[in-house]
Amino acid sequence: xxxxxxxxxxxxxxxxxxxxxxxxxxxxxxxxxxxxxxxxxxxxxxxxxxxxxxxxxxxxxxxxxxxxxxxxxxxxxxxxxxxxxxxxxxxxxxxxxxxxxxxxxxxxxxxxxxxxxxxxxxxxxxxxxxxxxxxxxxxxxxxxxxxxxxxxxxxxxxxxxxxxxxxxxxxxxxxxxxxxxxxxxxxxxxxxxxxxxxxxxxxxxxxxxxxxxxxxxxxxxxxxxxxxxxxxxxxxxxxxxxxxxxxxxxxxxxxxxxxxxxxxxxxxxxxxxxxxxxxxxxxxxxxxxxxxxxxxxxxxxxxxxxxxxxxxxx
Amino acid sequence: xxxxxxxxxxxxxxxxxxxxxxxxxxxxxxxxxxxxxxxxxxxxxxxxxxxxxxxxxxxxxxxxxxxxxxxxxxxxxxxxxxxxxxxxxxxxxxxxxxxxxxxxxxxxxxxxxxxxxxxxxxxxxxxxxxxxxxxxxxxxxxxxxxxxxxxxxxxxxxxxxxxxxxxxxxxxxxxxxxxxxxxxxxxxxxxxxxxxxxxxxxxxxxxxxxxxxxxxxxxxxxxxxxxxxxxxxxxxxxxxxxxxxxxxxxxxxxxxxxxxxxxxxxxxxxxxxxxxxxxxxxxxxxxxxxxxxxxxxxxxxxxxxxxxxxxxxxxxxxxxxxxxxxxxxxxxxxxxxxxxxxxxxxxxxxxxxxxxxxxxxxxxxxxxxxxxxxxxxxxxxxxxxxxxxxxxxxxxxxxxxxxxxxxxxxxxxxxxxxxxxxxxxxxxxxxxxxxxxxxxxxxxxxxxxxxxxxxxxxxxxxxxxxxxxxxxxxxxxxxxxxxxxxx
Numbered sequence: 001x002x003x004x005x006x007x008x009x010x011x012x013x014x015x016x017x018x019x020x021x022x023x024x025x026x027x028x029x030x031x032x033x034x035x036x037x038x039x040x041x042x043x044x045x046x047x048x049x050x051x052x053x054x055x056x057x058x059x060x061x062x063x064x065x066x067x068x069x070x071x072x073x074x075x076x077x078x079x080x081x082x083x084x085x086x087x088x089x090x091x092x093x094x095x096x097x098x099x100x101x102x103x104x105x106x107x108x109x110x111x112x113x114x115x116x117x118x119x120x121x122x123x124x125x126x127x128x129x130x131x132x133x134x135x136x137x138x139x140x141x142x143x144x145x146x147x148x149x150x151x152x153x154x155x156x157x158x159x160x161x162x163x164x165x166x167x168x169x170x171x172x173x174x175x176x177x178x179x180x181x182x183x184x185x186x187x188x189x190x191x192x193x194x195x196x197x198x199x200x201x202x203x204x205x206x207x208x209x210x211x212x213x214x215x216x217x218x219x220x221x222x223x224x225x226x227x228x229x230x231x232x233x234x235x236x237x238x239x240x241x242x243x244x245x246x247x248x249x250x251x252x253x254x255x256x257x258x259x260x261x262x263x264x265x266x267x268x269x270x271x272x273x274x275x276x277x278x279x280x281x282x283x284x285x286x287x288x289x290x291x292x293x294x295x296x297x298x299x300x301x302x303x304x305x306x307x308x309x310x311x312x313x314x
Numbered sequence: 315x316x317x318x319x320x321x322x323x324x325x326x327x328x329x330x331x332x333x334x335x336x337x338x339x340x341x342x343x344x345x346x347x348x349x350x351x352x353x354x355x356x357x358x359x360x361x362x363x364x365x366x367x368x369x370x371x372x373x374x375x376x377x378x379x380x381x382x383x384x385x386x387x388x389x390x391x392x393x394x395x396x397x398x399x400x401x402x403x404x405x406x407x408x409x410x411x412x413x414x415x416x417x418x419x420x421x422x423x424x425x426x427x428x429x430x431x432x433x434x435x436x437x438x439x440x441x442x443x444x445x446x447x448x449x450x451x452x453x454x455x456x457x458x459x460x461x462x463x464x465x466x467x468x469x470x471x472x473x474x475x476x477x478x479x480x481x482x483x484x485x486x487x488x489x490x491x492x493x494x495x496x497x498x499x500x501x502x503x504x505x506x507x508x509x510x511x512x513x514x515x516x517x518x519x520x521x522x523x524x525x526x527x528x529x530x531x532x533x534x535x536x537x538x539x540x541x542x543x544x545x546x547x548x549x550x551x552x553x554x555x556x557x558x559x560x561x562x563x564x565x566x567x568x569x570x571x572x573x574x575x576x577x578x579x580x581x582x583x584x585x586x587x588x589x590x591x592x593x594x595x596x597x598x599x600x601x602x603x604x605x606x607x608x609x610x611x612x613x614x615x616x617x618x619x620x621x622x623x624x625x626x627x628x629x630x631x632x633x634x635x636x637x638x639x640x641x642x643x644x645x646x647x648x649x650x651x652x653x654x655x656x657x658x659x660x661x662x663x664x665x666x667x668x669x670x671x672x673x674x675x676x677x678x679x680x681x682x683x684x685x686x687x688x689x690x691x692x693x694x695x696x697x698x699x700x701x702x703x704x705x706x707x708x709x710x711x712x713x714x715x716x717x718x719x720x721x722x723x724x725x726x727x728x729x730x731x732x733x734x735x736x737x738x739x740x741x742x743x744x745x746x747x748x749x750x751x752x753x754x755x756x757x758x759x760x761x762x763x764x765x766x767x768x769x770x771x772x773x774x775x776x777x778x779x780x781x782x783x784x785x786x787x788x789x790x791x792x793x794x795x796x797x798x799x800x801x
Contacts, residue, residue, distance in 0.1 A: 030689070030690070031689070031690045031693045031694045032687075032688075032689030032690050032692060032693040032694075033689075033693065034344075036689070036692045036693050036696075036697060037344055037688070037689050037692060038344045038345055038350065038351050038353075039350075039351060039352065039428075039430065040351055040352030040353045040430075040692070041352055041692070041696060041708075042352045042430045042431055043696075043716070043719060043721065043722055043723075044430070044431070044432055044433070045721075046425040046426065046432070047425075047427075047428045047429060047430060047432065050425075050426050050427060050428035051350075051428045054428065082344045082345065083481075083496050084345065084480055084481040085481070085496065090496060093495075093496070094497070149528050149529070149532070152529065152532045152536070153532060156532060156533075156536040156538070157532050157535045157536045160536060160537070163536070163538050164529070164532045164533040164535075164536035164538040165524060165529050165532070165533055165538065166498065166499075166522060166524075166533070166538060167498060169495070259525050259526050259529075260526050260528075260529050261529065262498070262522065262523065262524040262525070262526070262529060262533075264495065264496065264497030264498040265497075268497055269496075269497060272342070272497065275687065275688065275689060276344060276689065277689050
């Protein structure tokens, strides 16, 4: 077990280093630099040169790479060139929105997707199955930004039940903050629920077709017990993988919903960072997201071992 | 005009003190110091509200006292003496004196400081402060435009030696900066010791950044925000104007939308080709397609909202036959292929681009459209002039001096234009200046440097109980000084 953990830790570090390096050199290759973006349409070459010096953009690429790597090794992610704040602070602020949002969306997706998927698998071929599968198809086809705008128009503009966007901050209290996250979580969660329904249904069907289920039923085990003890437990391995992957996606990929609902989340930070060619900020976000995804994959492996006694890591 | 959007006059009732205004704008600025960034997202929030200069411009285009109470200009425009307002405090409690003015302009004159638009102060020889409330500017050569340039956002004055303006602006304005939550909003609150005790009416204001146009309208209609300012569009105006409880303000801006041409790159270095492009364009069709009919056609680099504007739209009337003839004369009877690079974040530019491409196709010019990201546009097109044609709106007023710079991205070099500009800058007599500017605009039109399309419309969409907005935009500012909520 110990060598397994050590190997995983090494993989973790190498993955982050590769992701960060790829991001660094890609950003450098793109035309545009933060000094130009800050200065804007002022054609004064001296002002540009002065600003580039101030921001440390005049050093050669490898030197800047080396500096960043050395700082990152000491867990110093530097300062954003455009926002004038420490990168770690900015990411921390954004996680206050993205983590709860991802959690809510995942809860919604799981709460809807797993039961519906199991039900559809159980009543396979029947009317319920057709209904659930149909809804899942629609849920997958609907673009999430469209759903977001639709939810805003219905619940914020027409009914005035929930805010039309923005995030008041956790200082404003749990109520207002959660209210602000409800519609975006619904928009995000709906598409994920649809996807999860189909996957759970397929996984459950696969297990339902196995010999041990037929045996259990033949033995007279009550249907509810068959479903919960045997089918779910075995399907869970596939399902848990998907859920963990979904969480990773939600952390980084909610940028469209963030734009529609004007939420200051991690995805928007990444977008702004790249659009501004803000190197320290981009690097910081890449490192955090890559790290989160690798970590989640590790968690997934541990879950595997817990759920399936046949699996052991050496 | 397609639709009769009413421009609501200010309410006759007296302004009401109190209330917090939430305004939405599309872009978040890369810093809040107007002397360090030209981004209109920054100047809209900060200029006049948080930071002020010696003088200010009014919505009618007049220059009025701000931090300077009065001034005298020598008849030959080589010496400007400003008498400063007394008892003015900065938001951090420091008193405002001539030392702050001197520090600011020393920065503006220092090439290594990174101060924006240093060309506006290029004529300044020295800045003297005989006492705490007097500033004397001596010019190397007469500069009749110096006063106007002092109304620009670059001319704002902060406390001497304060270097955190970009993240935490400190000024003398009616509102004090409270916080900038990155990615979300900037919050301001009333500065109780503002030098005009009657102003501002509002207790505070929040500028929220909402990138999506639909989300902006939804927020306004749902009551989450009080107004959409700073690049509200015609479609948004049309959605909002029908609703009871909301109103639309519409007026002129100084934003010149142009098809910029790379004058140094063949075949665009041939004036006949450039004139052909001008004849091929139908401005009215473009205004209809890009701005739903709101916008004023222009024929040179000036808008009706700027001083000394002359209407030159008749120089190149829409005439496809003439365009073809000119192209044939220049040797392109078989047609031509050009690339049109469009900044994808500006919807009006993309729409106008599609129409321009279509109109040019009809005279035998094959146009390849490429959509370009903003950072790339600034670097490749604006910085390196690596383009054939592009479409952009130049928002700054009185920026015709860009045509004097051969290194500007138009790569246009005409000494006559430089002569005219210098003469205009130095002409003490208003009538003479007007003549010179007219000649200047005519010269640019004759050289067909770019294809000037139209002046953009200005919209503010707000709840009906919000009053005091500027009815025209002579400079890009969301001035909240006299805005009040009547609830």
